[in-house]
Amino acid sequence: MIPTRKQCEKIWQEYNIPAPIIEHMELVSRVCVFLGERLENKGEKINTEALKAAALLHDLDKIMIGRNEHNHGFLAAQILEKKGMVDLSGMIKKHALANIASTVNKPESIEEKVLFYADKIASDKIFSLEDRSFSWIENHPEAKKLILEKLPLLAALEQEILTKTDLKFEDIKNKFNK
Numbered sequence: 766m767i768p769t770r771k772q773c774e775k776i777w778q779e780y781n782i783p784a785p786i787i788e789h790m791e792l793v794s795r796v797c798v799f800l801g802e803r804l805e806n807k808g809e810k811i812n813t814e815a816l817k818a819a820a821l822l823h824d825l826d827k828i829m830i831g832r833n834e835h836n837h838g839f840l841a842a843q844i845l846e847k848k849g850m851v852d853l854s855g856m857i858k859k860h861a862l863a864n865i866a867s868t869v870n871k872p873e874s875i876e877e878k879v880l881f882y883a884d885k886i887a888s889d890k891i892f893s894l895e896d897r898s899f900s901w902i903e904n905h906p907e908a909k910k911l912i913l914e915k916l917p918l919l920a921a922l923e924q925e926i927l928t929k930t931d932l933k934f935e936d937i938k939n940k941f942n943k
């Protein structure tokens with residue numbers, strides 16, 4: 766089952782999601798819909814409705830997991846599966862940064878790839894992957910090497926999405942940073 770916007774809002778209330786996280790999920794969702802519709806128009810088979818809802822809920826467990834970031838996404842996916850929202854759980858389970866280098870949880874479907882990418886370029890506004898990487902390193906200096914190792918994998922995913930949508934990164938940035 767794919768939740769409506771109203772149902773997503775109820776889940777935010779149920780889990781006391783702070784406003785900045787909601788605002789981030791809303792921006793990620795808008796980017797996902799923009800990319801999803803663009804892909805549909807290019808003939809790609811993509812479930813934009815599920816993508817939109819998954820984006821609105823993808824950071825549901827951010828507060829609960831605290832510094833246990835290796836659990837990020839898995840807990841949220843579990844909560845949503847229990848609510849019968851299995852269409853969203855794969856995308857959410859795989860959206861954390863570390864999964865780009867994973868053999869088992871790498872984003873593979875087009876919806877998984879778009880949510881993963883949109884989440885990496887959007888915080889409170891749109892930033893390049895390089896700029897986002899610098900701010901992750903600022904917050905987690907101990908993970909600098911791991912983050913820098915992932916940058917080429919992120920860049921390859923970005924290239925795949927930009928090619929399929931026939932967009933430049935600046936097109937996305939200019940659309941959402943006003």
Ligand SMILES: [Fe+2]
Binds near residue numbers: 789793823824884
């Ligand atoms: Fe996120």
